[in-house]
Amino acid sequence: MKSKSKEIVFVVVGLLLVAVGFLMLRGMPEAWGGPLPYLCLGIGAGAFGWGSGELLKQRALKGDPKLEKQLEVAALDERNVALANRAKARAFDCMLYIFGALMLAFALMKADLVFILLLVGAYLLVVGISVYYYIRYDKEM
Amino acid sequence: MLKNRLEELRKQRGIRQEELAEALEVSRQTIGSLENGRYNPSILLAFKISRYFGLPIEEIFLYEEESEQN
Numbered sequence: 001m002k003s004k005s006k007e008i009v010f011v012v013v014g015l016l017l018v019a020v021g022f023l024m025l026r027g028m029p030e031a032w033g034g035p036l037p038y039l040c041l042g043i044g045a046g047a048f049g050w051g052s053g054e055l056l057k058q059r060a061l062k063g064d065p066k067l068e069k070q071l072e073v074a075a076l077d078e079r080n081v082a083l084a085n086r087a088k089a090r091a092f093d094c095m096l097y098i099f100g101a102l103m104l105a106f107a108l109m110k111a112d113l114v115f116i117l118l119l120v121g122a123y124l125l126v127v128g129i130s131v132y133y134y135i136r137y138d139k140e141m
Numbered sequence: 142m143l144k145n146r147l148e149e150l151r152k153q154r155g156i157r158q159e160e161l162a163e164a165l166e167v168s169r170q171t172i173g174s175l176e177n178g179r180y181n182p183s184i185l186l187a188f189k190i191s192r193y194f195g196l197p198i199e200e201i202f203l204y205e206e207e208s209e210q211n
Contacts, residue, residue: 073162078183079171 004058010051017044092130099123144203148176150194165189 021040061068074080103123106116151161151172158176162169167186174180182190182202191198 073166074168076166077168077171078186079174079180080168082180 004055007051007054007058010047011055014044014046014048014051017041018048020044096123096127099126142178142205142207143181144178144205145175146201146203147172147190150196150201151176154194161193164193 017040021037021044024037024040061071099119100123103116103119106119151158158169158172162172165172165186171180175182187198187202191201194201
């Protein structure tokens with residue numbers, strides 16, 4: 001059985017962040033007018049959700065080595081890995097079109113140039129990462 | 142196209158899909174997809190299958206040229 005310490009840290013930190021975010025919003029809204037309380041709530045909820053999910057999964061698997069083995073096989077199964085990779089590749093192709101459409105929409109709406117340039121930068125970065133991995137894998141295979 | 146005799150060999154030996162999947166350390170769905178030709182295995186899995194049945198790969202997996210249709 002895996003160690004639970006990482007998951008427990010996530011649960012505790014998550015709860016603390018949610019509590020802090022809630023206190024910021026309820027207690028002193030005028031002092032914390034910015035996005036910090038919402039960031040605390042969002043990150044806290046995410047950390048708590050992931051940590052508690054992992055703990056519940058470990059609890060469900062406890063005393064059931066057959067189910068644990070089944071999950072391990074399913075995670076490493078070559079068809080499942082191929083399916084996940086194909087889905088990711090398709091989603092990446094779609095993302096390029098969606099990003100392109102979004103950039104065009106922002107430009108047509110005459111949005112602030114900083115936002116458009118940030119979006120263009122992110123788009124180019126993603127394309128650059130894709131080219132980088134293509135070249136790297138080309139050398140490896 | 143790649144065809145295979147996986148279902149035939151499995152049934153000859155009276156093995157269930159679940160048992161074969163467990164022995165090969167893949168999911169039952171992978172065995173199902175292999176049997177009905179929707180998925181072609183990696184060379185590693187093909188070797189595992191070949192060892193499991195004690196037959197050469199080419200007796201389990203059959204490569205057929207696709208006929209050109211006009």
